[in-house]
Amino acid sequence: MVPEGVVALLEILLFPGFLFLIALAFFYEWVDRKLLAKLQNRYGPLYTGPSGLLQPFADFIKLLSKEDITPKAADKFMFSCAPLFLLSFPLLALFLVPVAGLKALISFEGDLIFLMFLFTLIAVTVFIAGWSSVSRFSTVGGVRAAFQMLGYEIPMTLVMVGPAIAARTLSISQIVGWQTHNAAWFIWFQPIGFAIFVLCLLAELEFIPFDIPEAATEIVAGWSTEYSGRKLALIRLGKDVELVLAASLITSLFLGGPNSSLPILAIGFFLLKTTLAVVLLTTLRALFARFRIDQMIAGAWKYVIPLAILQMVLIQLGFGR
Amino acid sequence: MTEETTEENEIVRKMKHLIGKNVLESEVPRPRRIFILVNEKAFGKAIRYLTKKMGFTHVSTITGVDVGKEIEVIYHLNRGGKIELSLKVRVTKDKPVLPTITDLIPGATLYEREVHDLLGVSFEGHPDLSPVILPEGWPPDVYPLRKEWTLKKVQKRIMKGGKQ
Amino acid sequence: MSYPTIRIPFGPQHPFHIEPEYFMFEVDGERVVSVTPRIGYVHRGIEKAIEDRTFIQNLYLIERICGICSNAHTTCYTQAIEEILGVEIPPRARFIRTIIAELERIHNHYLWLGLAAHEIGFETLFMYTWRDREIVMDLLEMVSGNRVHYAMNTIGGVRRDITPEIVEKIRKGLDALEERMRYYKKIAMTEPTISKRTAGIGILKPKDAIALCAVGPTLRASGIKRDVRADDPYIAYDEIPFNVITYDGCDVISRLFVRCDEVFESVNIIRYAMDRLPEGKIRIKVPRRVPEGEAVSRVEAPRGELIHYAKTNGTTKPERYKVRSPTLGNIPSLCKMLVGGYIADIPIIIAGIDPCFSCTDRMAFVNVNNNKQWILSGEELRRYAIKWYQKE
Numbered sequence: 001m002v003p004e005g006v007v008a009l010l011e012i013l014l015f016p017g018f019l020f021l022i023a024l025a026f027f028y029e030w031v032d033r034k035l036l037a038k039l040q041n042r043y044g045p046l047y048t049g050p051s052g053l054l055q056p057f058a059d060f061i062k063l064l065s066k067e068d069i070t071p072k073a074a075d076k077f078m079f080s081c082a083p084l085f086l087l088s089f090p091l092l093a094l095f096l097v098p099v100a101g102l103k104a105l106i107s108f109e110g111d112l113i114f115l116m117f118l119f120t121l122i123a124v125t126v127f128i129a130g131w132s133s134v135s136r137f138s139t140v141g142g143v144r145a146a147f148q149m150l151g152y153e154i155p156m157t158l159v160m161v162g163p164a165i166a167a168r169t170l171s172i173s174q175i176v177g178w179q180t181h182n183a184a185w186f187i188w189f190q191p192i193g194f195a196i197f198v199l200c201l202l203a204e205l206e207f208i209p210f211d212i213p214e215a216a217t218e219i220v221a222g223w224s225t226e227y228s229g230r231k232l233a234l235i236r237l238g239k240d241v242e243l244v245l246a247a248s249l250i251t252s253l254f255l256g257g258p259n260s261s262l263p264i265l266a267i268g269f270f271l272l273k274t275t276l277a278v279v280l281l282t283t284l285r286a287l288f289a290r291f292r293i294d295q296m297i298a299g300a301w302k303y304v305i306p307l308a309i310l311q312m313v314l315i316q317l318g319f320g321r
Numbered sequence: 322m323t324e325e326t327t328e329e330n331e332i333v334r335k336m337k338h339l340i341g342k343n344v345l346e347s348e349v350p351r352p353r354r355i356f357i358l359v360n361e362k363a364f365g366k367a368i369r370y371l372t373k374k375m376g377f378t379h380v381s382t383i384t385g386v387d388v389g390k391e392i393e394v395i396y397h398l399n400r401g402g403k404i405e406l407s408l409k410v411r412v413t414k415d416k417p418v419l420p421t422i423t424d425l426i427p428g429a430t431l432y433e434r435e436v437h438d439l440l441g442v443s444f445e446g447h448p449d450l451s452p453v454i455l456p457e458g459w460p461p462d463v464y465p466l467r468k469e470w471t472l473k474k475v476q477k478r479i480m481k482g483g484k485q
Numbered sequence: 486m487s488y489p490t491i492r493i494p495f496g497p498q499h500p501f502h503i504e505p506e507y508f509m510f511e512v513d514g515e516r517v518v519s520v521t522p523r524i525g526y527v528h529r530g531i532e533k534a535i536e537d538r539t540f541i542q543n544l545y546l547i548e549r550i551c552g553i554c555s556n557a558h559t560t561c562y563t564q565a566i567e568e569i570l571g572v573e574i575p576p577r578a579r580f581i582r583t584i585i586a587e588l589e590r591i592h593n594h595y596l597w598l599g600l601a602a603h604e605i606g607f608e609t610l611f612m613y614t615w616r617d618r619e620i621v622m623d624l625l626e627m628v629s630g631n632r633v634h635y636a637m638n639t640i641g642g643v644r645r646d647i648t649p650e651i652v653e654k655i656r657k658g659l660d661a662l663e664e665r666m667r668y669y670k671k672i673a674m675t676e677p678t679i680s681k682r683t684a685g686i687g688i689l690k691p692k693d694a695i696a697l698c699a700v701g702p703t704l705r706a707s708g709i710k711r712d713v714r715a716d717d718p719y720i721a722y723d724e725i726p727f728n729v730i731t732y733d734g735c736d737v738i739s740r741l742f743v744r745c746d747e748v749f750e751s752v753n754i755i756r757y758a759m760d761r762l763p764e765g766k767i768r769i770k771v772p773r774r775v776p777e778g779e780a781v782s783r784v785e786a787p788r789g790e791l792i793h794y795a796k797t798n799g800t801t802k803p804e805r806y807k808v809r810s811p812t813l814g815n816i817p818s819l820c821k822m823l824v825g826g827y828i829a830d831i832p833i834i835i836a837g838i839d840p841c842f843s844c845t846d847r848m849a850f851v852n853v854n855n856n857k858q859w860i861l862s863g864e865e866l867r868r869y870a871i872k873w874y875q876k877e
Contacts, residue, residue, distance in 0.1 A: 040609045041612050042612060136492075137493075139491075140828065208607075209606065211606060286609045287609070288606075288607065289610075289681075290678070290682070292830065293827075350568075356779070378695055378696075379698050380698055381698075381783070381792045381814070382792055382809035382813075384807040395794065401711070402712070402715075405717070405781050405783060405792075407781055407794075426698065427697055427817065428696060428698025428699070428818070430817055431813060431817060439532075453524055454524060454528055455525060455528075465530070465533055466533060
């Protein structure tokens, strides 16, 4: 038998750890780009690998080899740290989500709270990244990111708690376990919660219509304007991992998760459902124009938060489980 | 010729009535086109009359033409999108100063700045006559559209190290 | 109590500008407090260059003032010269000029719609309109042989004829274009994110529009019915019935609707002109030497009133030639619209006037880099380069 320590190490490094997650991140970036291109009547990535499958990876390698410029006026320490955080936080968060089987790599009672905390940290890091670059576009982008967080953070937290209340646990693995055990998905019980969650994830991922912090036509590249080379590569990879995180959270909280304790079946279900989630996010992204920051926040506070609270009330009244 | 032509002639007649001999030349080459050359002294009165009383509220553009010792400034005024009246006035190159029309038509700001840039006519009372088309550091006495500044001469001037 | 304001530069290079142009915005939070435009970055000295070339050579130079409204510029130029020459072009040429002018307008408005969608972050609409723009570009290529600089106009007429087969193909293309534009207009009317970003944005009251001398669709979206084609008919517009589109919303979405409806009008104008295309020659011979004279020529370019002033001195070269493109006329109104708006609305408001900065910066003559003071043109640059390397 292989010693347990080696298995644990392999799990963290290879599957379902770093290697698998990063490969998945590149794959979903490809899915996102290709599908968006198809929806917009373009071709999308075409040449690297079959149907451009390797294009995200090629872009990553290319960016790694590019010149890395740090602005003179920037806060160098924070400026260099931010990309690392932006990659490591979503990766860490993904370890809390079950991928193969019903149990995540790290799982403890209350890991849902920890995950929410990580989500907030990502938004704060984005703000710090923008602020520490000093450039005016970055500053405005960073401030917008922080503003946007005010809009989506609260409804997102509220609707993430929905499944937790219904399953009477604060552990993501156990929420998945509850859904598998009862053969019921929360999307059927909490459709409002699901819709709000997807909406907030669009904002978290800075996808259209909420790509306000990086609105190209207004503030160049927003908070990431000053980043280049390796740091930009890390930021982009971080964004991709965040997409995986978003898709797997949709899967775990609302679509029943891997749904099987058999690893092969579980991973199959997981891939299928997360791909569906990515397709959903991408399709939504192709449908809208960009909101303005004030419209976004007003909308969030006027409509989304009351709806999220309504969902909570419905759960309490017994409709959500 | 047509009804419209008489309308144009009517405008010319009114102008002549207003400032008399100060209308140096006038011409109606075709319907909806009027050219009037006025004396520099009467220019202020003429343009005020045209914009306030005659309804020429739109200035299409302002052209500057180098005509030897003088610079001819042409105000292309328009009434209701139809009649295009070109009001000309000449100023000497030694002291090319005209009253601004931005108080009458605010939309003329950029046109006046443009003429100031390229021909060196300054407009008294204009809020800001900084360069709008020429780059910063352009030699202040070089007015590209004056005939004495040929391409060669300007190139030579700027190549000389660009000292201002 | 006053808060410090941030100054945000827009340009000269900015992803939203296709051409270099500079706006300095003073913002308080997300609100714009003041705007200072600075034009002249693509200043190519065309007006001076025109004085140095013959009338035929100028045809090509003037075509290149602008890429999108190249035909409007040459129409205006040929008209001015023909007026001084005192020649009347054949009716068939007038109709062909009209057809090309309207095709160009359709092209421009499709292009604009895509850009506007891009500015408000609606990438999908951008991709769709630009795909459909290909239809009209193909039509223009079929007629003129070129996609951008059509080179159809010449002094005394047009250079190429429109054959019955081409007419058939244009008809088919027009059907598709009309149907697509109907679809886009429906989207613009029903899609809430579009109206959220464009309705009530960039207000230009009719009073201000007149005072600041706005032109074209910008003016017509403020409810003022002014169109050179109707008011001061040129080429064949006096024989073709059409409506001048106005909306009185005074905001960006009204400008959008004006342009959508103008596409329908253009389609009808082209159909009408093709039905009644007169027989005959397409051009007449004109002398190379133009007598002394002057002319003011006006054209409704897709972006608004375009005015050229020509003064000739009896030689083969013009004495003075002045061009005022629509964008320059709209910049004062643009500054008015921007003040008080949000940063996020800057791109769509600027795009709302359909700016073309290459048109705007056409005068003077050498392009000078203002820091190092060296000339970017021809021989001088070469000499400079040689000198530079000798120093090394």
